Amino acid sequence: MRRKIVAGNWKMNTTVAEGETLVKELLELVEESDTAAEVIVCPPFTHLDTIGRMVRANYDGKQYIQLGAQNCAGQPSGAFTGEVSALMLKSLSCKYVIIGHSERREYFGETGSSLFQKLILVIQNGMTPIFCVGEKLKDREEKREYEIVGDQIKEVLYQLKGADMEKVIIAYEPVWAIGTGRTATSEQAEEMHAFIRKIVSDKFGKLSQQIPILYGGSCKPSNAAELFSKSNVDGGLIGGASLSSEDFFRIIKSF
Ligand code: PGA
Numbered sequence: 742m743r744r745k746i747v748a749g750n751w752k753m754n755t756t757v758a759e760g761e762t763l764v765k766e767l768l769e770l771v772e773e774s775d776t777a778a779e780v781i782v783c784p785p786f787t788h789l790d791t792i793g794r795m796v797r798a799n800y801d802g803k804q805y806i807q808l809g810a811q812n813c814a815g816q817p818s819g820a821f822t823g824e825v826s827a828l829m830l831k832s833l834s835c836k837y838v839i840i841g842h843s844e845r846r847e848y849f850g851e852t853g854s855s856l857f858q859k860l861i862l863v864i865q866n867g868m869t870p871i872f873c874v875g876e877k878l879k880d881r882e883e884k885r886e887y888e889i890v891g892d893q894i895k896e897v898l899y900q901l902k903g904a905d906m907e908k909v910i911i912a913y914e915p916v917w918a919i920g921t922g923r924t925a926t927s928e929q930a931e932e933m934h935a936f937i938r939k940i941v942s943d944k945f946g947k948l949s950q951q952i953p954i955l956y957g958g959s960c961k962p963s964n965a966a967e968l969f970s971k972s973n974v975d976g977g978l979i980g981g982a983s984l985s986s987e988d989f990f991r992i993i994k995s996f
Contacts, residue, residue: 744953745969746910746976747993748781748809748871749983750839751788760788764795764806766986771805777996778976781837782983783809786825789833797834809837809871812845815858827862838863839978840870841897843916853896860897864905871910871955871978872898874937878917886915887936894940906945911937911954912978918958920980927967927974930956934973962991969995 755763764782771780784792789810796806814824830838840863841856856872863870874893876886890913898906913933915925925933934954942949956968957978968974976996982988 743951743975745778745996746781746953746955747778747989748783748837748839748912748955748976748978749989750811750842750957750978750980751782751784751983752811752844752980753785754984755784755788757788757791760784760792761795763984763986764792767989768795768799768805770986770990771993772799774990774994776993778993779807780805780993781807781809783811783837783839786810789830789835793834807836808834809839810835811839811842813838813840813859813863815855815862817862827859827866827868831866831868835868837869837871837910839912840872841893842873843875843914843919847916853893857897857900860901860909861905864901864908869908869910871912873912873914873957873978875914875916875919875958881915881917886933890933890937891940894937895944898941899944903945903948906941907948907951909952911941911952912957913937913954914957914978916958920959922959924959924961924964924968925956927964927971930968930974931971934971938973960992962988962995965992965995 793808810830813827840859845851860870874890876889880889938949953975955976955978960977961982
């Protein structure tokens, strides 16, 4: 059985105080439930220390919420003003780092080779990368979605050794569904997730069976159960709906 994971990507939202409130509410909900999913929150860098302390303080034999970051530098350290290294994230007890989100690719020019450097640094520091792939609307209209997503996987993940690939989580996020309210149908998601698993399998063999593949893009309480019911959909990377403790919890409970 593959892991079930629901991760919240807060993007550039909330003050630290608002983030604290959100996590306090979420901890109360998650602690009292018997959810099958692993829960991760990825707040902005400025919130990681505070939120990290909160989620660790509630440890009672189980840590109910794990901490993730939204990005990291592609260099280990040095004169890179404004950047945050993987080692710094590890020192804040981050366990996960989102790598290659489409907003990073689109607005910050991130491409295959820089993403590979980030991925390696995250893994070397003992954390788990959540590696994002996804096609744009134009790609899908031109029926190139499989080619685009396949290339995104090959150009980065194919460079990894099997022992490193084992640590990776993949998130399929069609760009046309992110923040648009327009969700992929569960059939579209399942088809692409099965394709991604096949591409991973072509290089890494049966290891592909254990890699969690999350869906992201306007996933919300009303469609999460349907998406998560598909055999290759192992959870979600949630943007907008992760900013409401109630909505995020309803998504977590959708397994
Ligand atoms: P959304 O964002 O849920 O707001 O569409 C998902 C993401 O970008 O990770």
